Amino acid sequence: MRAHNFGAGPCTLPLQVLEEAQAEFTDFAGSGMSLVELSHRSAEYDAVHRRALELTRSVSRAPEDFAILFVQGGATLQFAMAPMNLLGPDERAGYVVSGSWGQAALADGAVVADAYPAWDGATDSYRRMPGAGEVTVQPGTRFLHVTSNETIGGIRMTALPDVDVPLVADMSSDYLSRPIDWDRYDLVYGGVQKNLGPAGMAVVFVRRSALDRVAPRLPKYLDYRWHAESDSLGNTPPMFPIYLMAKVLAGMEAMGGIEAVERAAEDKAALLYAAIDGSDGFYANPVDPEARSLMNVVFTLPNADLEKEFLAGAAQRHMIGLKGHRSVGGCRASLYAALPRASVEALCDYLAEFRRGH
Ligand code: PMP
Numbered sequence: 001m002r003a004h005n006f007g008a009g010p011c012t013l014p015l016q017v018l019e020e021a022q023a024e025f026t027d028f029a030g031s032g033m034s035l036v037e038l039s040h041r042s043a044e045y046d047a048v049h050r051r052a053l054e055l056t057r058s059v060s061r062a063p064e065d066f067a068i069l070f071v072q073g074g075a076t077l078q079f080a081m082a083p084m085n086l087l088g089p090d091e092r093a094g095y096v097v098s099g100s101w102g103q104a105a106l107a108d109g110a111v112v113a114d115a116y117p118a119w120d121g122a123t124d125s126y127r128r129m130p131g132a133g134e135v136t137v138q139p140g141t142r143f144l145h146v147t148s149n150e151t152i153g154g155i156r157m158t159a160l161p162d163v164d165v166p167l168v169a170d171m172s173s174d175y176l177s178r179p180i181d182w183d184r185y186d187l188v189y190g191g192v193q194k195n196l197g198p199a200g201m202a203v204v205f206v207r208r209s210a211l212d213r214v215a216p217r218l219p220k221y222l223d224y225r226w227h228a229e230s231d232s233l234g235n236t237p238p239m240f241p242i243y244l245m246a247k248v249l250a251g252m253e254a255m256g257g258i259e260a261v262e263r264a265a266e267d268k269a270a271l272l273y274a275a276i277d278g279s280d281g282f283y284a285n286p287v288d289p290e291a292r293s294l295m296n297v298v299f300t301l302p303n304a305d306l307e308k309e310f311l312a313g314a315a316q317r318h319m320i321g322l323k324g325h326r327s328v329g330g331c332r333a334s335l336y337a338a339l340p341r342a343s344v345e346a347l348c349d350y351l352a353e354f355r356r357g358h
Contacts, residue, residue, distance in 0.1 A: 004343040006333040007321030008151055008296060009173065009194040014338045017247040035243055040236050049233065052242045055249035059258055062205050063182055067228035069204040072238055075172045075191040078202050079108035082145070082168050082187055085206075085224045087113050088214040091142040093168075094118030096135060096161060099126040099150030100327060105170055109145065118144055119161075126153045128288035135161040143167065143186055149174035151194075152325040154298035154332060155291040160184055166210070174295045175203070176252065177337055178262045186210040194295070195261075195337040197245035200238040248338070261337055268335045268344045269294040275348040282355045286330075300330040307331065310354055317350055319343075 005012035028035040029044045038045045056068050071077065083093050092114040095106040098121050109115035119135040121128060137144055143166050149156040151173040160167060160181065171180075172190035180188060186207045193199035204224070211225050220226040226234050252261050273292060276283040276299050283299045285292065301307045310331070314322050324330035333347060 001318060004317070004319040004346055005321055005339065006319060006335070006343070006347070008325070008332060008334045009191070009336070010199050011194050011321075011334060011336045012338045012343075013197070013244070014248060014251055017244060017251065017338075020247060021244060036240050038239070040233065040239055045239060048239075048243050048246060049231070049237065052246035052249070053231065055246055055253060056203060059176055059249050059252050060180060060205065061182070061258065062180070062188075065208050066182065066188075066205045067208055067211070067224070068232075069206065069224060069227040070232040070237055070242055071202050071204055071227060072200065073202065074193075074199065075170055075189060075202050076104070076108070078170070078189040078204060079105045080112050081204075081222055081224070082143075082189065083109045083113035083115060084216065084218060084222060086168070086186065086210055086214065087142050087216075090140060092116065092138065092140050093143055093145060094135075094137045094141045094163075094165070095145045096130060096147070096157075097121060098129055098147050098155065098157070099153035100325075101150055101152070101170060101172070102145075102147045105145055105147065118163075124288075125286075126150065127155065127286060127291070129155060129157045129159075129291045130161060132159070132162055135163055137163050137165055141165050145170070149293050149295055151296050151334075152328060152332075153287065154285070154293045154296045155287050156293040156295070158290065166207075172202075173334075174265075174293070176249075176258055176261065177265045177295065179258050192241060192245055194334070196248050197241050200241035203245075252337070264341070265294045265335065265337065268339065268341055269297060271341075271344050271348055272297050272333060272335065275351045279351065279355055282358075283351060295335055297333045297335060298324060298328070298330055299332075306358060313354060314347075314350060317346070319347060319350065322347075 031044050096119045097117045119130045145168045148171045166186035167184050168187040173194050175190040175195045188205040189202050191202050206224050276285050285299050322331050324332040
């Protein structure tokens with residue numbers, strides 16, 4: 001049987017996508033070769049690559065003035081690439097530090113640029129996002145970096161900060177699960193291994209005018225312009241992740257696009273939060289209700305022994321990936337786009353059963 005995969009990433013992918021890939025694996029498009037054996041300059045692969053770019057644009061609805069790039073190195077490399085490419089001399093970058101990932105982005109940003117925290121949620125244990133008027137950007141700020149969803153803390157940003165500089169966003173853990181307000185951004189990036197495909201790359205959307213503005217001298221792989229000018233074919237691209245992501249995106253388009261993905265996410269998260277909230281405090285979600293993530297639902301049990309027992313019982317029921325991140329403890333259920341509603345229902349049933357038994 002398929003596991004109920006609540007892992008935080010890499011994560012579950014649509015079974016149909018896996019089966020299609022399996023059926024095509026040894027002989028792709030009549031080539032007599034696997035996709036992973038083809039030249040990245042072949043006509044067969046080129047068609048896959050173009051289709052992946054098209055689908056990324058259509059599902060995201062990114063306007064044409066954004067270039068779409070497929071870049072290896074995950075979201076982590078983007079922590080450095082974004083400031084390296086966007087900042088001119090004497091410009092700085094502000095960061096909303098909303099949890100572990102906001103912290104990580106700032107830490108790497110500070111290695112390559114003049115980067116500072118424009119808001120830090122540490123005093124509230126990273127259980128909420130900044131409210132109106134709380135983010136302050138300093139003079140000379142080129143962009144404000146935000147994390148749309150903090151994967152470990154289980155919070156998401158619902159209101160963008162009211163600042164007058166462009167935003168740069170790490171959307172790794174809720175990528176393409178809600179519409180993007182493109183006017184506010186100069187750059188959006190994320191690793192694909194949660195909502196969109198297997199690990200191996202980040203998808204980067206960058207406003208073309210932002211690239212022409214400063215044109216820093218960089219090694220080519222680190223230069224967004226090089227990726228943009230070559231349609232991400234400057235060197236051998238991560239062909240298999242691109243190919244699988246295109247299939248996932250095609251499925252999203254077929255189900256009704258980003259709004260349909262959003263509705264499904266809201267529905268699944270509502271089920272689980274209702275189970276937690278309806279447990280008379282046996283299970284508890286510690287975050288600000290306004291900021292509750294639809295992708296990563298964190299919850300605690302009354303004590304560590306019960307938590308251990310709960311996780312062991314979950315494993316017996318083929319529910320995996322429910323242990324919270326080692327830095328915060330507790331439990332966490334990640335409900336990424338391809339996780340079936342039936343998996344959430346199974347988890348809710350188990351939550352009720354376990355509580356009755358204790
Ligand atoms: N940002 C966020 C919000 C994440 O959840 C993660 C990975 N869990 C990363 C960045 C790092 O991504 P990668 O592993 O693709 O470098």
